[in-house]
Amino acid sequence: MKLFKRIYFGVLAAAVGVVVFLCSPYVKEYNKVKNDNRSIREKAVKTSDDGTEYIDFAALRKINPDIAAWIKIPQTGIDNPVVTTEDNTFYLTHNIKKEQSRYGTLFFDARMSSESSGFNRIIYGHNFGRTADVMFSNLTRYLDLAYLKKHPQVFLWTEFGRTDYEVLSVREVSAQSDAFRMDFESKKDFCQWAETITGSSNGISDISHILTLSTCNQDGSRRVVVFCRAVTSSECSFRKDMENEKINKN
Secondary structure (H helix, E strand, C coil), rough: CCCHHHHHHHHHHHHHEEEEEEHHHHHHHHHHHHHHHHHHHHHHEECCCCEEEEEHHHHHHCCCCEEEEEEEEECEEEEEEEHHHHHHHHHHHHHCCEEEEECCCCEEEEHCCCCCCEEEEEECCCCCCCCCCCCCCCHHHHHHHHHHHHCEEEEEEEEEEEEEEEEEEEEEECCCHHHCCCCCCCCHHHHHHHHHHHCCCCCCHCCCCCCEEEEEEECCCCCCEEEEEEEECCCCCCCHHHHHHHHHHC
16 A cells, blocks of 8 residues: 555656646746836836826837837736737747747737728737736636726827727637728728627717727637727827838838
8 A cells, every 4th residue: 555655646746747847938938928028117117297107118119129009908917018010920929029939929910001091900919818917818808798897998109199998899700800801991991890890880980990909719719809999099190100110110
């Protein structure tokens, strides 16, 4: 009996050791992502004399000139810089410092700087499960109506100011969904699309664009998209922001 116990606990200890060994690189990288995010926030997120938060984009450009915006969804853990990119693959596997990372970076759809009309402004980010609390992992919580009601606000800063959004609707769609359409011929065309894709006609004709936040669902088979409409406007359009980013990088 004693021999059996020794063998049992020996095998158990070996199994635990293997699990720890295999998981340690993931834990190390996860901690690095959390620490990097915290460090970047400390450098970039400032508070004015009246208590208003603002973003120091000059400090961010020293980290990465691709940074064009900052998104914050209060009390969700989403509080990160957003980069522009020339393709939709690089920042899937690279962090904000352009280092290889499975966690990637939040990034605007590459079409934003070329063929897009600017009506649908898409930000992508990875989902690593609700316990991960990084990138867009907590975005899937918006499938719960109670969670949506508690966290309806989304803030997006660019160099020209902050735009406040409210969550309009949430959908789980395929990767080929029309939710990712960006080629609108007119405002009317956009409004018809927006009413169909969001399932809401409430005030659609009065908005200038929709902010679409996208991540994978829990098993990676589909996409969770959160549609947001602007309730305030910054001084300049996002298209002008993008053009300014190009000038600064050149």
